[in-house]
Amino acid sequence: MPQQILFRNFELLEPSFGELRGGYQLLIEGDTVKELGTTAIKAPDADIIDCGGRTLMPGLIDCHVHAIHSEVNIRAMEALPLTLITARAATRLRAMLDRGFTTVRDTGGADWGIKTAIETGHITGPRLYIAGQSIGPTGGHSDSRRRTAFKFNGECQCCNGLQFKAAVADGVDEVRKSAREQMRQGADHVKIMMSGGVASPYDPLDSLQFSDGEVSAAVEEAIAFGRYVCAHAYSAEAITRAARLGVRTIEHGNLIDDASAKAMSGKGMFLVANLVTYYAMKDRAALFGMSGESLAKNELVLQGGLKSLEICKRHGIPVAYGSDLLGELHWDQSKEFTIRQEVVSPIEIIRSATTIGAEVLRMPGKVGTLQPGAFADVILVDGNPLKDLALLGDQGKHLPLIMKAGALHKNRLH
């Protein structure tokens, strides 16, 4: 029989409950939650973990990260070989798990090699859902080339981090082929660029990226392969187009308005918001070489961050937890919890990083919950995060125990 671990003496934070509940026990078997109940669980062979009255909750889910984007100034990745890109990604991924994120969704850059390395234990990190390369049009948010560079330097996709992270496709046929290529390379979702972005050099923020036909081709291919499309989009117009063309998740969405929110609702769509990156970029991106143009675009979207959460709340659009932090800003990953507090209640924020994240990943019941049958992704918190979300911050300092798929990444309870 696979190894069993029995957790006792904790306050349970199961996101669907809405409050802490005492008197539970949790039995893990192998990589799965076997039993969760208020009566004593019989498991004579299990290792017992006494949680000392701390809060026990499912591991966190971040639905918008870039594991390999180790530079704030994206173009600096042009000078990094994939060996160094991977070594740096290993550091970033370990730090995510240290912060309690047991599952993350990479929205461009991480490949099946990194995903496999985590599964085999060569890299310590969260369960990874990947997009492969993000796909955008020439001159769009995926295209960080210099204006003096043509034909992607005529080079292959793997000579450096910049080429590796993103793909440029133009026209229905190229987009179709690129979406297929990402899926051949093991993508869990297909990421496309539908509006301007902050970190790309030459695309206006309110530009519309990809034509209807190109987006429809990506959606058609993704659905045909059992995947879905997530779209980078800031402006109301880009969001409305994405909703109309069958995109499933909007990434960022800062400038959403009532009309575009209405277009999203009723279609099973999600917003993946990531307010923290705009605050972090405003604070510190210039130190790391981000250009004035990019910082100016950041100002355009920063304002919309909190407002977008209110609009989605009003329209009943589920909002997942994202962070999207580049380079050395990645240390701020958990600050999204406290930033959202201004407009959203703690339990809603925790649901965004658990149950809603699970829905985005199409893994409800498997991650973001401690119900039987879920992956045994467990964190213990020194206190009640519903009273103080900052307990989820400080690089995991207040998390004495972190378990991913039944394996203890950290255990200070000895």
Place this chain on the structure above:
Amino acid sequence: MTVTHFKNFEILDPDAEEFRAGELRGGHELVVEGDRIREVSAKPIKLADADVVDCGGRTLMPGLIDSHVHVTLSEVMIRNLENVPLTLMTARAAELMRGMLDRGFTSVRDTGGADWGLKEATDKWLLAGPRLFIAGRAIGPTGGHSDSRRRTDFGMRCHCCNAMSFSMGVADGVSEVRRAVREEMRQGCDQVKIMMSGGVASPYDPLDSLQFSVGEVEAAVEEARAFDRYVCAHAYTPQAITRAAHAGVRTIEHGNLIDDASAKLMAEKKMFLVANLVTYYEMKKRAGEYGMNSDMLAKNDLVIEGALKSLEICKRHGIPVAYGTDLLGQLQVAQSEEFSLRAQVLSPAEIIRSATTVGAQVVRMENKLGCLKAGAFADILIVDGNPLKDLKLLQGQGQHLSAIMKAGRFHKNRLH
């Protein structure tokens, strides 16, 4: 800057007289400041602010040097690397390099595969691993030991689409070799690796084939010297060794089939042999399990015989022999078995020098590595006993090493 003060140890200094006699000296103290050894003294050293490490009478010696490894070759059957993207290659290399440092190898010389990205990642401790001296891609001719393509493959893929293309370079003709060598040096290589005879792990080249023409080898040597680098050559047979020596190659890798005539020439030219017996014994035992084919295993049988004999010949001719391993993929855990294999024909002191002072000469870091002199890099092992009496203390995946320090930073320290 952090200062570490080692006390209460027996010093194993490969440069000391008594070392040759198999003895250690007590009563020394050693101080590390930053990444260097600041002071070694036979008298007590007085320091106000230092982290004191009481070694409890154990042996203190310089970190080991392996002069022939391949950190990116994570498969015994090289062609399987064709299915490995560089991300996964790097993640596997991380594990292989950590294993080396765990075994006490604080410096390794990669003779084909590791690039400047891995070197920077270990220098900055993004990955825990030894100091790397890199060759970039190993350069060989079409159909030679660098060429693991199928016979049905024509043309080359881009050099970074998978771990196999990443680790090998194929060049033909003087101009291409010259360009390939320059490219590796532009990519930061410490030594230029060329293939001059057939090899075991390559599919279609006879073991006694001569690889590269004289002009191609001379072009590689000329370029390497012009850039202040040197050429190391993969070579098994006396003919290949002789050609390498005449063309100005500095180190012979493997050299199993060396004879007196080729050894004499090497000695005259002050060359080094980097031997790696362990890989042949491990391949014979286990490479079949990991997909190595019978043609390769047959070639392995041709060279395994010569291995111990090559050490005796070099000893007779005064050729310094460095410690190498050359283990592929899953076999890399046997890295420290080379110590006991060599003990059949060499003394423990000679073998330890091969993995310290001789290795330092090969990587041109004499007095900086493989020694315990003031000013040297603080690469230090604390061994639970005297390896001169029992080389097995350097085996067992580092279990007899109480502390391992690289460049002044502890990778492991059980002495608390």
